[in-house]
Amino acid sequence: MPRKSAKASPELTRHIHGAAAIDIGSRMHMAAVSPETAKNPIRSFGTFTSDLHTLAEWFRACNVTSVAMESTGVYWIPVYEILEQHGFEVILVNARYARNVPGRKTDVSDAAWLQQLHSYGLLRGSFRPQADIAALRAYLRQRERLVEYTAAHIQHMQKALMEMNLQLHHVVSDITGVTGMQIIRAIVGGERDPDTLAASRDIRCRSSVEVISAALMGNYRDEHVFALTQALELYDIYQERIVACDRRMEGLLLRLSHKSAKPAADLPKPRIRTKQVSAPSFDVRSILYRLLGVDLTQIHGIGVSLALKLVAECGTDLRAWPSAKHFTSWLCLAPGNKISGGRLLSSRTRRSSSRAAALLRLAATTLGRSDTALGAFYRRLSARVGKAKAVTATARKIAVLFYNTLRHGMAYADPGADHYDEIHRKRVVSNLHRRAQSLGFILQPISGDPQPAVS
Missing domain, CATH: 3.30.420.10 (Ribonuclease H-like superfamily/Ribonuclease H)
Incomplete structure (x- = not known):
């Protein structure tokens, strides 16, 4: 045939x-x-x-x-x-x-x-936000670079102080705070008397005037004072540039918020009242609420700065991702599927240079000691599989909350760590009952306090 x-x-x-x-x-x-x-x-x-x-x-x-x-x-x-x-x-x-x-x-x-x-239609385009959000992202990234440059000059000021044996960083928590900057500017201005310098202490400073005065007895050599002066001048210049970036971002966000519909409810009370370090100088939270209609800072782990950065990286409209699973997969926070011959070879998450994913991982690490449901989840997973995988899993949960809040207007309410632990306990007990029943046993709860076993 x-x-x-x-x-x-x-x-x-x-x-x-x-x-x-x-x-x-x-x-x-x-x-x-x-x-x-x-x-x-x-x-x-x-x-x-x-x-x-x-x-x-x-x-x-x-x-x-x-x-x-x-x-x-x-x-x-x-x-x-x-x-x-x-x-x-x-x-x-x-x-x-x-x-x-x-x-x-x-x-x-x-x-x-x-x-x-x-x-042939075999290429998929990468996500790129609309022009206004891309401009906001450019301003925000420029601001991050300026903050990095500022940090270098703070280190230069601290080095010059150490060379003069001025132990200012031991008596104040931050040399760029109110007390630290008043003392540094007085030194640059020519003041050398420790008592006069210590009198610049802010009332909120924990160290006493006597302790600060003792720490400011040093060797004021001209070359070290010159280095301190230049570092302070450069620090002031970068602070002015950061404020200019803030003004540009504020104007852009206000224009975007005027185009969007006003939220029906009033702005919720802030979850955290303390101001974050290096946060923008304008009211980011209220402007974002007028723009988005939801308060992202109600999600644990997401502060004002992180909310602004996530909006700049992902945009205000998340319809580019049909579901939260697509969104977490784009962030490379979802488990991967490497299958061959019908067998799962690896489920490791893919490597990514996404700024949004890095920000979410950083937010996950801050929840480790918090008395929240996300904190309890992080601690349980960290004890079982390690901190690295716990950070990724917790970051994925935060990403899902961010997606559902921004896309569907979900109102986030934290049930608390105790509630999460109780749900986890019930799940474990249910699994134990099911396994025991499959082996022909029935589990019974212990009545009263269990007595220790005697060998």
Whole structure:
């Protein structure tokens, strides 16, 4: 009998006929379009602004509607913004999901391969928030850099004080506080008398005037005072720049809040009344409540600064993720599925450079000693599987609460650590009853106080 021919596999069909791709570089961008639309489907363009507008005009002549590019460093940002201005649909692609065929690693082959994958609809675009949220994120990241630079000059001031043997950091909790800054400015201004310097003590300082005066008896050499003066001047400059960033963020948030509907209820009472260190100088909580309609700071682990950073990283509209599971998977906080041969090989979470995931992990670590349900969950899991996995699991729970609150308007109410421990106890007892019953036994509670066993 003649052998039957194998059934032909279905060919891939093009879903995006006007697909194009760009291999991003620092000095040159390699662009590729469909071979059916141009005689030379792959062209190189420079990185100047005029070159990028020429690239957009060439795409328009080739009937391109959608463009894919890899998010290479920061070189993709001007290309992305200019192509968006020209009306193209632009998607960012993770380089891990668009690797070329091994053995052919050139700019030309990378661009052609990316264009082919995009035309078949095999590429998924990375999340990028809307323009206003992207601007807020840029301001916030700039502010974080300024805070880091400020911290370096605080260390320089402390070093200069130590070189003069002024033990100021031992008698005040923070040298940039009210007492510390008044004393440092007096030293820079020429004051050397310890008693006069100690008189600048704020009434809230725990150390007495005598202790502060004893700590300020030092060796005021000119070179060390000069270093302290320059460090203080640079510290003041960065503080002014941070305030300028705060003003920009406040104005942007106010414009966004005016566009949104006003919340029906009044702003709830703050859960924490103490001001966070390095928090913005404006009322972030009330502005975010007018913008979002919910108070994210009611979730344990999320403060004012963290709420602002999460909104800047994830946006105000979370419809890009259909469910909380999609959201936690995007954050790389959900367990992974590495299955082969019907067997689960690994369920470790994927590595991620997401700022939002790092912020949520940091929030999870602060809940370890809190008397909350999340704190009890963290402590139970930490004792069983270790702190690293407990941090990831707790961060995932916070992410789910953040998603449900912002997306569905859920009102968060913490049941408390005792309530969580009781629910966990009932679950354990129920599992023990089920296992005992499967083995032919029945568990009975101990009446009264159990007596210790005697050997």
